[in-house]
Amino acid sequence: MDDPHYAIAFFMHDLSGGGVERMRLKLARALAQRGHRVTLIVQFLEGALRDQVPENLKVVALGTSGVAASSLALAHVLRIVRPQVLVSSLDHNNIAAMCAGVLSGARTSIIICQHNALSAERALGWRYRAVPICYRLLSPYAAAIVAVSYGVADDLASITGIGRERIVVIANPVVDTVEVQRQTGSFPHPWLEAPEVPVFVFVGRLVPQKDPQTLLEAFARRLLTGPARLIILGEGPLLPSLQAQADALGIAHHVTFSGFVTDPAAWVARAHALVMPSRYEGFGNVIVEAMACGTPVIAADCPHGPAEILRHGQLGRLVPIGDASALASAMEGDLRTLFPARVLRGRAAAFSVAACVERHEALFAHVRRAPTRQAFGLNFSQLDAAGVANLLVASPRGDGVRLIVTPNSEHIRLLQRPTFAAAYRDAAVICPDGKPVALYAWLRGAAAPRSVTGCDIFHELVCHPALPQLRVFVVAEAAGTQARLIDWLTPRGLIGHWETATAPADVVHDHAGCATLLNAIAAFAPDVLVMTLGAPVSEEFVHSHAASLPPCWALCVGQAVRVELGLVRRAPSLLRAAGLEWVWRVVQEPRRLLPRYYAAATWLPQAIYRDLRAQRG
Numbered sequence: 001m002d003d004p005h006y007a008i009a010f011f012m013h014d015l016s017g018g019g020v021e022r023m024r025l026k027l028a029r030a031l032a033q034r035g036h037r038v039t040l041i042v043q044f045l046e047g048a049l050r051d052q053v054p055e056n057l058k059v060v061a062l063g064t065s066g067v068a069a070s071s072l073a074l075a076h077v078l079r080i081v082r083p084q085v086l087v088s089s090l091d092h093n094n095i096a097a098m099c100a101g102v103l104s105g106a107r108t109s110i111i112i113c114q115h116n117a118l119s120a121e122r123a124l125g126w127r128y129r130a131v132p133i134c135y136r137l138l139s140p141y142a143a144a145i146v147a148v149s150y151g152v153a154d155d156l157a158s159i160t161g162i163g164r165e166r167i168v169v170i171a172n173p174v175v176d177t178v179e180v181q182r183q184t185g186s187f188p189h190p191w192l193e194a195p196e197v198p199v200f201v202f203v204g205r206l207v208p209q210k211d212p213q214t215l216l217e218a219f220a221r222r223l224l225t226g227p228a229r230l231i232i233l234g235e236g237p238l239l240p241s242l243q244a245q246a247d248a249l250g251i252a253h254h255v256t257f258s259g260f261v262t263d264p265a266a267w268v269a270r271a272h273a274l275v276m277p278s279r280y281e282g283f284g285n286v287i288v289e290a291m292a293c294g295t296p297v298i299a300a301d302c303p304h305g306p307a308e309i310l311r312h313g314q315l316g317r318l319v320p321i322g323d324a325s326a327l328a329s330a331m332e333g334d335l336r337t338l339f340p341a342r343v344l345r346g347r348a349a350a351f352s353v354a355a356c357v358e359r360h361e362a363l364f365a366h367v368r369r370a371p372t373r374q375a376f377g378l379n380f381s382q383l384d385a386a387g388v389a390n391l392l393v394a395s396p397r398g399d400g401v402r403l404i405v406t407p408n409s410e411h412i413r414l415l416q417r418p419t420f421a422a423a424y425r426d427a428a429v430i431c432p433d434g435k436p437v438a439l440y441a442w443l444r445g446a447a448a449p450r451s452v453t454g455c456d457i458f459h460e461l462v463c464h465p466a467l468p469q470l471r472v473f474v475v476a477e478a479a480g481t482q483a484r485l486i487d488w489l490t491p492r493g494l495i496g497h498w499e500t501a502t503a504p505a506d507v508v509h510d511h512a513g514c515a516t517l518l519n520a521i522a523a524f525a526p527d528v529l530v531m532t533l534g535a536p537v538s539e540e541f542v543h544s545h546a547a548s549l550p551p552c553w554a555l556c557v558g559q560a561v562r563v564e565l566g567l568v569r570r571a572p573s574l575l576r577a578a579g580l581e582w583v584w585r586v587v588q589e590p591r592r593l594l595p596r597y598y599a600a601a602t603w604l605p606q607a608i609y610r611d612l613r614a615q616r617g
Helices: 019-033 068-080 091-104 118-124 131-141 150-160 177-184 213-223 241-248 285-291 305-309 325-328 341-351 355-370 385-394 409-414 418-428 435-443 455-464 479-492 511-524 538-545 560-564 573-577 579-588 589-616
Strands: 007-012 037-042 058-061 084-091 109-114 144-147 167-169 199-203 229-233 255-259 273-276 296-301 316-317 401-404 473-476 498-502 527-532 552-554
Touching: 007 019, 007 091, 019 037, 019 084, 019 285, 019 316, 019 355, 037 068, 037 150, 068 091, 084 091, 084 355, 091 131, 109 241, 109 355, 118 131, 118 150, 131 150, 131 589, 144 150, 144 355, 150 167, 150 305, 167 418, 177 385, 199 213, 213 229, 213 241, 213 325, 229 527, 241 255, 273 285, 285 296, 285 341, 296 305, 296 325, 296 341, 316 325, 341 355, 385 455, 385 552, 401 418, 409 418, 409 589, 418 538, 455 552, 473 479, 473 511, 473 579, 479 498, 479 560, 479 573, 498 511, 527 538
Parallel strands: 007 037, 007 084, 037 058, 084 109, 109 144, 144 167, 199 229, 199 273, 229 255, 273 296, 296 316, 401 552, 473 498, 473 527, 527 552
Antiparallel strands: none
16 A cells, blocks of 8 residues: 655745745644655745744755755755655745756656745846746646645736646645634733724735835824724834834834734734735735634735635725725724624634645645546546535535536546636546546546446435535526526425525626626535536636635536436436436437537547556656
8 A cells, every 4th residue: 555645845945934934834844743754945044933843854954045056956955855745935946946856857746836926026126027937938847836826826827828727726724723722822912901992913024015104104094083003013124114104104102013923823813903905915824814813804905815815805804905095994993893703713714724734635646646546637536426425414615615526528528628627637526427437437547437427416415314404505507497496495495505596698708797696605605516507617617716615515517406306307227327328318409419429429539548648658
């Protein structure tokens, strides 16, 4: 049996107190606790987090600066340490990591992670303007490309020309149970002991990106409406000018610059609100930390992370970038009543350390998996329909949207579409549908020798004894299906537990209709989202709008709902057992299905040939 643990190396510049360094150190620590062999490779062994490196974590310092020198030094380390996986963070380190992977000759899978939007960083100088070109040239040498938010992923694909389907989204590991428990200690500042005076907290580097200048101006306006205090946690080159600005505005007695702190959660937990006026962010770790404390958030509506985390203003206040007046207005009122702590903590749980570790372990398994465990580049599940239904009932919703798909021959042809392929690659459960796909997947050792259809899964779900405990949202392809579904739900007492909506006629281009649908899904917060629009529309809709959807299982089942409602008659069991259900469907809808099935049948041999060649390579 293969060892489930990996030799993993993390590569970053140093151990300074920035969000990237904190998150990477947190992930490395958690993976080491899970039994993985973790090595930390840094260019310089210095920074505020140096004392927080666990004693059992091996650390290697290169002592080099610059991409060229670091590439050579890192290649040398890879030849000696020989990790199975190298995880790199930040732009120039990522370039050095990909170069080192080529130079070392070691069989190390290079995973690069993008934390900020490249489009925003181009303004920092020529060294950053060259990054997209280097990424595009070197990306074939990366086993995987990770972005910390969907916005960063889209930006990365747009700026570099790298296919969006190659970029995996894994949110930062922000929420740690131990850290949440530490919030109940003593008050870290006397101002936080006086709840009658609102205290706002800013956490971040004092650099132009974080825009603390606008915060001071906004806070001065906020003081005109009543007493308040502002605590600024962080260090950076803007500190002298910010102190001068506070003096000039006459608010110095209401503002304190407390410097860098290793545990900002203890401060944020007792604040009236966290304020983050950044001009751009890749993710927004401190937003999640505040929500985990139950503290409301006020943030600039900047690219790309804050709006995703706050669900576009549903869970916090978003204001225009650089607008001091709007920011001052957002700082008024009882924010803790408007955004209850229980709701905020529930959202923050989606960004737990455990969830991030699981996503990374799955990614490591994907890049290191033996070729015979895949078919058509897909990781097929061994579950049958009842097993999938049990998973929907028993497993928590977890981090983000988890897609369930059942690829048949037509879907294999549709994998030529980049967005569809990306949806399938990120799917949590992939069950082969149709005898040809199931048989080939079984021969490749990727699945059990059985087909699992969407009709099978949906039927097992609606017959499950725990069904009344689930919240299910069904997106119907037509108003008639929705009406029939409501009639079906009423006598079963499921009204209230199930919600329905009809999809816009043009899901791709009707942006207003899609926004209404997404808002309805988010408001209902289902455990299971059932999509009946058929392939590729259902899968691409879920994948494209994943950032706007609440954490849930997304089940793309095509005609399964219509079959269960009796609107479409399913093939007799003998035809299904013989793998001839497609014949039955063609007889029912010859004009629609014959061209599709013909195209799928002619493409499948090519797909198998290409897959076999890829497996040999």
